[in-house]
Amino acid sequence: MARYTGPRAKLSRRFGVALFGSTAKTLERRPFPPGQHGLRAGRKKKSDYSIALGEKQKLRFMYGVLEKQFRSYYEEAASRRGVTGEILLQLLETRLDNVCFRLGFGNSRAAARQIVNHGHVLVNGQRVDIPSYQVKPGDKIKIGGKASSQQLALRMMDLTQSVPLVDWLTVDRESMEGTVERVPERSDIDPIVNEQLIVELYSR
Structure with a gap:
């Protein structure tokens, strides 16, 4: 595309x-x-x-x-x-690539889009490689278990560790998994x- x-x-x-x-x-x-x-x-x-x-x-x-x-x-x-x-x-905001960016899985939206495109991201346990995929409250976004996926995400999370997390998401940096808690409000964007x-x- x-x-x-x-x-x-x-x-x-x-x-x-x-x-x-x-x-x-x-x-x-x-x-x-x-x-x-x-x-x-x-x-x-x-x-x-x-x-x-x-x-x-x-x-x-x-x-x-x-x-x-x-x-x-x-x-x-x-x-x-x-x-x-x-x-x-x-x-x-609820595009999968943007959510990965907000979670710190990419240091830019372009980097997060590439991570999704290359199949490194799971949504509710299923691999999703469509950056425009719409996430919903309750969805769990996790980095895949492959060594290459883990290493790439770890590098990105090191680069973004000082970036504050938005209120409508939660993330477990140890397991490299985030959760969409709610739909973002205007004040969150x-x-x-x-x-x-x-x-x-x-x-x-």
């Missing part, structure tokens, strides 16, 4: 937000858009459409989702009862976007 493989630091600088954890220091050093006109680019007044589109793109790149897939998430969120924007964020603008963009 196609995915974005371009420069991450430039994307973070374009949107003014550290979309990928590894780009935070770059954004601190150069907090302006890339390119020769980067310092002056922020002075231009953006249209409402441009702002809403930027919010959607930030969320898309952050979770590593393509446009067609992102629209499917929006349509699913819009069909459910509740606040569409919040449901959209919940659908993205990184507030880097205004999801209401995304809903309005798709509602036009």
Whole structure:
């Protein structure tokens, strides 16, 4: 499946937000858009459409989702009862690759996606290699018993041991197993976007 493989630091600088954890220091050093006109680019007044589109793109790149897939998430969120924007964020947060990232099984969403793709992750005892798999409260996510899986996860957990765990997940680092305790609320999710603008963009 196609995915974005371009420069991450430039994307973070374009949107003014550290979309990928590894780009935070770059954004601190150069907090302006890339390119020769980067310092002056922020002075231009953006249209409402441009702002809403930027919010959607930030969320898309952050979770590593393509446009067609992102629209499917929006349509699913819009069909459910509740606040569409919040449901959209919940659908993205409960992707298996993102949950593995939150549990510390990957030091980035891309790394967590690769771990899932390569079959290193079990959900309720069954091997799942689909990064977009939707987890539910009560699901148990565990690293497989193969030596290669254990070694890879151990390296990743060493890199992420200082990263705080979100409240809606619990993890046993010894057994490399995590549990989804509940559906994340809006306050549990990184507030880097205004999801209401995304809903309005798709509602036009």
